[in-house]
Amino acid sequence: MAAAAGPRPEAPSPQWPPRHHDSAEAAARLSDCEDAPVRPLCKPRGICSRAYFLVLMVFVHLYLGNVLALLLFVHYSNGDESSDPGPQRRAQGPGPAPTLAPLTRLEGIKVGHERKIQLVADRDHFIRTLSLKPLLFEIPGFLSDEECRLVIHLAQMKGLQRSQILPTEEYEEAMGTMQISPLDLFQLLDQNHDGRLQLREVLAQNRLGNGRWMTPENIQEMYSAIKADPDGDGVLSLQEFSNMDLRDFHKYMRSHTAESSQLVRNSHHTWLYQGEGAHHVMRAIRQRVLRLTRLSPEIVELSEPLQVVRYGEGGHYHAHVDSGPVYPETICSHTKLVANESVPFETSCRYMTVLFYLNNVTGGGETVFPVADNRTYDEMSLIQDDVDLRDTRRHCDKGNLRVKPRQGTAVFWYNYLPDGQGWVGDVDDYSLHGGCLVTRGTKWIANNWINVDPSRARQALFQQEMARLAREGGADSQPEWALDRAYRDTRVEL
Numbered sequence: 001m002a003a004a005a006g007p008r009p010e011a012p013s014p015q016w017p018p019r020h021h022d023s024a025e026a027a028a029r030l031s032d033c034e035d036a037p038v039r040p041l042c043k044p045r046g047i048c049s050r051a052y053f054l055v056l057m058v059f060v061h062l063y064l065g066n067v068l069a070l071l072l073f074v075h076y077s078n079g080d081e082s083s084d085p086g087p088q089r090r091a092q093g094p095g096p097a098p099t100l101a102p103l104t105r106l107e108g109i110k111v112g113h114e115r116k117i118q119l120v121a122d123r124d125h126f127i128r129t130l131s132l133k134p135l136l137f138e139i140p141g142f143l144s145d146e147e148c149r150l151v152i153h154l155a156q157m158k159g160l161q162r163s164q165i166l167p168t169e170e171y172e173e174a175m176g177t178m179q180i181s182p183l184d185l186f187q188l189l190d191q192n193h194d195g196r197l198q199l200r201e202v203l204a205q206n207r208l209g210n211g212r213w214m215t216p217e218n219i220q221e222m223y224s225a226i227k228a229d230p231d232g233d234g235v236l237s238l239q240e241f242s243n244m245d246l247r248d249f250h251k252y253m254r255s256h257t258a259e260s261s262q263l264v265r266n267s268h269h270t271w272l273y274q275g276e277g278a279h280h281v282m283r284a285i286r287q288r289v290l291r292l293t294r295l296s297p298e299i300v301e302l303s304e305p306l307q308v309v310r311y312g313e314g315g316h317y318h319a320h321v322d323s324g325p326v327y328p329e330t331i332c333s334h335t336k337l338v339a340n341e342s343v344p345f346e347t348s349c350r351y352m353t354v355l356f357y358l359n360n361v362t363g364g365g366e367t368v369f370p371v372a373d374n375r376t377y378d379e380m381s382l383i384q385d386d387v388d389l390r391d392t393r394r395h396c397d398k399g400n401l402r403v404k405p406r407q408g409t410a411v412f413w414y415n416y417l418p419d420g421q422g423w424v425g426d427v428d429d430y431s432l433h434g435g436c437l438v439t440r441g442t443k444w445i446a447n448n449w450i451n452v453d454p455s456r457a458r459q460a461l462f463q464q465e466m467a468r469l470a471r472e473g474g475a476d477s478q479p480e481w482a483l484d485r486a487y488r489d490t491r492v493e494l
Helices: 023-030 048-062 067-077 145-160 171-176 182-190 199-205 216-225 238-245 246-254 279-291 298-299 456-476 479-487
Strands: 114-122 123-131 136-139 266-270 306-311 315-320 330-332 344-348 350-357 368-369 401-403 410-414 417-418 426-427 434-437 436-440 442-451
Touching: 123 401, 136 199, 145 279, 145 306, 145 350, 145 442, 182 238, 182 298, 216 246, 246 266, 279 306, 279 350, 279 442, 298 442, 298 456, 436 479
Parallel strands: 330 344
Antiparallel strands: 114 123, 123 136, 136 410, 266 306, 306 442, 315 434, 350 410, 350 442, 368 401, 368 434, 417 426
């Protein structure tokens, strides 16, 4: 993967407010680029709490079929909560890793605050603060109409695939070998510790189902079918839960064909290469993002390619966060190949999300942030009575903030809080967001995710290794995206 910064900028770097930190202190902290042991990135009992993560991987994502990984995960989780793989498991690079500068972060000031920024040579852009929790901004006209049409055209030439695939039969085998007691699982689900499982407690931990989006009606129908709730009150006691065979739950789910409207995500997508040799517009967009974020070229260039997504009529994406938790049992997807660490699971580590609206949507299709700028965050409060704020098909209108799709507009936000030392801190629970139901027409968007490993040393080693591969491999160092280079001269009929 090429680590070069690419062509010269279209305009001088923008002027940003001064950052308030002691540069001498920061330099001292960064001198060796060595990390403390990896820390949990989520607050206890948060949306990506360790208890939730266990249930998600065990009770929900059993279709992964990775039995050994599951057993290891249970082993870790039943151990010391503060345990860490320690420095002896840190990746050992071929030489000292380079020192990484602190991550930049735009200040929100207040909701509605606007500032001018120059991203291209011939015009000014204006950034408007949409919320402070999460730190969220909007930039009208980030892309021109011609650029939007070209991105859509390139995506269509590349070909799109369904964004979500239902699980295979492997998860049933995993269920049969699970070594976790009903009591342990019940206690993880029972968030208020009252000895009873309410529907919202099950729904909160069953956020992704097995690829299907679960509603209170779905849960009650399932209870009835597998005879898990004899009195039909929608509440399970420990005894009722212990009598239920979890394999029956998964068999029930697999016996019902899921419609596209019942999936967590109903869309099609593809990926477009933005590195050296890509279409000049793709390179220009990446360079614009580089100026906007003020992050190092190495971080931006080594992040994921551009994801282009099409939502047809009826398309949606239920509320989610873009970055997963990082525990001793997980590792970032983008740095795993150089980490030299053996862990059961990988997760996306996306410091920032930059989302582009590629067309105007006739009806619906807003991006909703259900709890933006709430005074407090409580995961269980997302589900009250018959209203599930995460449900973007039925309850988008009840979210705190909705952004209407407008062609060329970009919105961007930070998925993590700062750690106070210039690097990645806790996952920001308020970054929960989703795509509202498209009621008329088609919605096209694109995502640029900026990947940063919460381990500073691991990120440094990753960048060092990618730079070496780029020097040795030249233009073909990223062959899986080479096809996109054939489109570098494509023109759009206006």
